[in-house]
Amino acid sequence: MKSLQELYRIGRGPSSSHTMGPDRAARRFGAEHPDADEFMITLYGSLAKTALGHMTDKAIREALAPKPVQISIDQFTTDLPHPNTMDFMAIKNLTVADKWRVMSIGGGAIRIEGKPHMDTPDVYKEKNFTQIKEYCENNHLRLYEYVMQCEGPQICDYLETVWTQMKSSIKEGLNATGLLEGGLQLQRKARYLYSQRHMDESASTKENRLVCSYAFAVSEQNAGGGIVVTAPTCGSCGVLPAVLKYMQERNGFSDKDIIKAIAAAGVIGNVIKTNASISGAECGCQAEVGSACSMASAGLAELFGMDLDQIEYAAEVAMEHHLGLTCDPIMGLVQIPCIERNAVAAMRAINSVSLANFLTHTRKISFDMVVDTMYETGKDLFSKYRETSEGGLAIKYK
Secondary structure, three states, X not given: OOOHHHHOOEEEOOOHHHHHHHHHHHHHHHHHOOOOOEEEEEEEHHHHHOHHHHOHHHHHHHHHOOOOEEEEEEOXXXXXXXXXXXXXXXXXXXXXXXXXXXXXXXXXXXXXOOOHHXXXXXXXXXXXXXXXXXXXXXXXXXXXXXXXXXXXXXHHHHHHHHHHHHHHHHHHHHHOOXXXXXXXXXXXXXXXXXXXXXXXXXXXXXXXXXXXXXXXXXXXXXXXXXXXXXXXXXXXXXHHHHHHHHHHHXXXXXXXXXXXXXXXXXXXXXXXXXXXXXXXXXXXXXXXXXXXXXXXXXXXXXXXXXXXXXXXXXXXXXXXXXXXXXXXXXXXXXXXXXXXXXXHHHHHHHHHHHHHHHXXXXXXXXXXXXXXXXXXXXXXXXXHHEOOOOOOHHHHOO
C-alpha cells in the first residue's frame, strides 16, 4: 500500500479523478516533453461524458499552458483499461514524438500504461485489514502507531497540514454565500444550516445540523473549485472533516488526537483503494462516499479509543450500508446528489460507531469481506450509474 500522502491530496476541486488526476497527468507529460510544439489529448469513458461539468478540459489546458492544446472527446470507445482513460500525444515538427495512455484511478492518483516504474513505491507491506490487524495485535500497536511505524514521524507533519486544510475548507465554506457555478443555480446552504437554530432544538437535532453544515461547507467549496483534501476523493471530501471537527468541538479533543484519527482513517481508505476502488467511474458512489463513511467511522472509533475489533466493525457497517450506491451526478456536476450525500454519510459514520460500541462481539462480516463485495457490486453496476450522467437523477432532472 502507498503512503497516506497519496491518499490525502490537497488540491482544487471539483473532482479528484476528473480534475486533479488529469491535471497531474498533464503536468507530468508536459514536464517530460518541454520541447513539444503542441499537445493532443483524447478523453474516453466517464472523462469524456462529464468533462465540462468536472472542468477536466480546463484543468488540462492550464497544466500544459502556454503550449497549444487540442482536446478530443470520445464517448463511444468501450474497450478501455479504466473508465477514466486519457491519451496524451506530444507533437514536434508535425509528428507524434511520444504518446501515453493514462488512467485516472481515483483520489487524484494516476496510472500510466506500460510505465510501472513511474509509480510511487509501497510503504506498507500488509495488503488488507486482516493482515494489518494481525500485525497490530502481535506488536501491541494502535492503527495510528502502525502508520507512524511504517511511514516515519514525518507523516505527522503532513497529516497536520491535512487537518489544517480541512478546517480551512470548513471555515471558508461556512462563510461563503451565493450560487454555485455550473448551471444548476444551486444555492449554497452550509451557512444557513450552521446559523439557523431549530425553534425546538434538541441535542440530537443540534448535532445533526452542525455535522451536516460542516459537510455541506467542505462539499460546496469543492463544487465551487475551492481547495480541499481528498478523503478519499474530492466528491466525498466533506465526510471525514465534518465528523472530526464536530467531535473536536463537542469533546475537546486536541489537534494531535485528531491527527491520530486521520491516520487511522487513512489505513481504511488505503485498504479500499488497494483492494477495490475509490473511483465513482469504476464502482459508483459506494466507492467514494461509502469509502469516506468507512474512513470517518474508523477515525472516530480511534478518537474514542475503541479497540481494533470495534474499529473494524464501525468501518464495515459504514461500508455495508452504502453497497450499491450509484453515481449519477446531474449535468456531470459534483453538486446533486453529491453535496447532500456527504452530509448523510457523516451522520451515518457517527451511527456506525455507536453500533460498534455495543454490538462488535456479535458481528459476522469482516471489513475485507465487505470491501470485496463493494468492488464486485461496482463492477456489476450498469455504466450509466457510474459517473457518466446517463442514468438515475442525471436524466430525470430537467
